Amino acid sequence: MRVDRSAYDVLTEDGPARLPALPACEVTVGDWLAVTDDGGWALLPRTSLLVRGASSGVSRTQPLAANVDVVLVVASLSVPIPVRRIERLLTLAWESGAAPVVVLTKADLHADPEAAVRDLEPHAPGAPLVVTSAADGDVAALAPYARPGTTLVLLGASGAGKSTVVNALAGPCRRRRGRRRRP
Ligand SMILES: Nc1nc2c(ncn2[C@@H]2O[C@H](COP(=O)(O)OP(=O)(O)OP(=O)(O)O)[C@@H](O)[C@H]2O)c(=O)[nH]1
């Protein structure tokens, strides 16, 4: 769940635990570890790995998240669309092994969201483009990409609307779980 220099916060069947970090081992958020009762652990194979800096040619790359199924590249329709940033994040997502989806938020603040989609389409080949207005909780267009058991990561500039999308997606899940719980 969280990686510090000296320790990892992990979630086990018995609840949260803290494991000592090993210097040479690049564990990251989303990794699955096989853990023994005495605190030993081993890193399990990954299905995907998001890495910062992989395609920009910098010498030191930094793992961001592992085992992600879908990367939501989030941008706001309330400001000019950051096309180059979206292209960069799409590259990062494709290289990770996860499936990218472009999410254009704040449709309520844009006169013609469909025109914005048409303009962006040539810059996002192979990635679905989804328009949302998450402030009023309307993220229905994301339902095909946020099925139960799917792990999502959201990338995008500060203020793009990532947390608002997460809250809109998580709200109904929390209510469903609550109803199922037994006394
Ligand atoms: N009108 C409108 N406002 C929105 C929408 N989505 C988000 N906002 C507003 O935009 C602001 C930024 O949204 P956040 O969800 O906090 O953005 P963020 O991407 O999580 O930003 P950081 O956490 O700083 O990276 C907040 O004031 C939201 O209420 C939307 O669909 N429509």
Ligand SMILES: [Mg+2]
């Ligand atoms: Mg946020």
